Amino acid sequence: MRHWLRSQRSLTGSPPSFDVLTLPATPEELFGIWIREAASAGVEEPHSVTFATVDARGQPDARTLILKDLDHRGWAVASTRSSAKGAQLATNPAAALNFWWQPQMRAVRVRGLVREATEAESAADLAARSEVAQRGITANDWVLWRVEASRVEFWQGSQDRRHIRVVYERSAGSWRHFQLGS
Numbered sequence: 001m002r003h004w005l006r007s008q009r010s011l012t013g014s015p016p017s018f019d020v021l022t023l024p025a026t027p028e029e030l031f032g033i034w035i036r037e038a039a040s041a042g043v044e045e046p047h048s049v050t051f052a053t054v055d056a057r058g059q060p061d062a063r064t065l066i067l068k069d070l071d072h073r074g075w076a077v078a079s080t081r082s083s084a085k086g087a088q089l090a091t092n093p094a095a096a097l098n099f100w101w102q103p104q105m106r107a108v109r110v111r112g113l114v115r116e117a118t119e120a121e122s123a124a125d126l127a128a129r130s131e132v133a134q135r136g137i138t139a140n141d142w143v144l145w146r147v148e149a150s151r152v153e154f155w156q157g158s159q160d161r162r163h164i165r166v167v168y169e170r171s172a173g174s175w176r177h178f179q180l181g182s
């Protein structure tokens with residue numbers, strides 16, 4: 001396995017231009033630009049995301065979800081309250097998300113506290129699912145959660161390994177951003 005893995009190529013794409021001198025004020029704006037650019041570049045299902053939570057014993061867990069919405073209130077995902085993630089979020093209302101868009105060599109990671117949307121919002125999300133996807137799910141089990149980001153990192157890879165890393169951090173309700181060394 002090790003040799004086979006070594007033979008696989010990584011960072012094979014071509015990054016689009018990314019002007020770090022003209023960054024938007026909020027990570028939601030930059031995310032909106034990046035996910036649309038990913039879709040335009042042919043990335044399939046750019047709204048699928050690795051969603052990580054922590055269980056009652058402090059053990060991390062992760063799975064793939066679909067991003068349902070994004071606005072100033074945060075990154076929204078939905079699932080059943082009775083799922084493993086539902087139990088984990090009930091104990092530890094915090095999550096991390098990781099998007100990876102190949103061949104653009106772009107990744108976005110988001111961390112923050114998780115808040116349940118209103119019952120009406122969760123019900124509306126369930127109602128918007130296809131009939132097949134609604135089957136067997138009761139309205140009181142379906143929850144829309146929002147990750148209220150405290151930190152968002154935009155990572156753009158480069159074949160020469162001079163990766164660009166831009167971090168947005170929220171403090172006292174407003175965003176500041178800065179660049180990390182790669």
Ligand SMILES: Cc1cc2nc3c(=O)[nH]c(=O)nc-3n(C[C@H](O)[C@H](O)[C@H](O)COP(=O)(O)O)c2cc1C
Nearest residue numbers: 048061062063064065066078079080083084085086
């Ligand atoms: C591309 C993709 C999208 C998915 N989207 C969702 C979703 O939006 N909601 C959901 O509950 N499960 C979704 N799943 C299934 C989850 O990955 C997972 O198997 C399920 O939610 C159970 O996770 P848990 O046991 O950690 O709670 C998706 C799976 C894939 C591969």
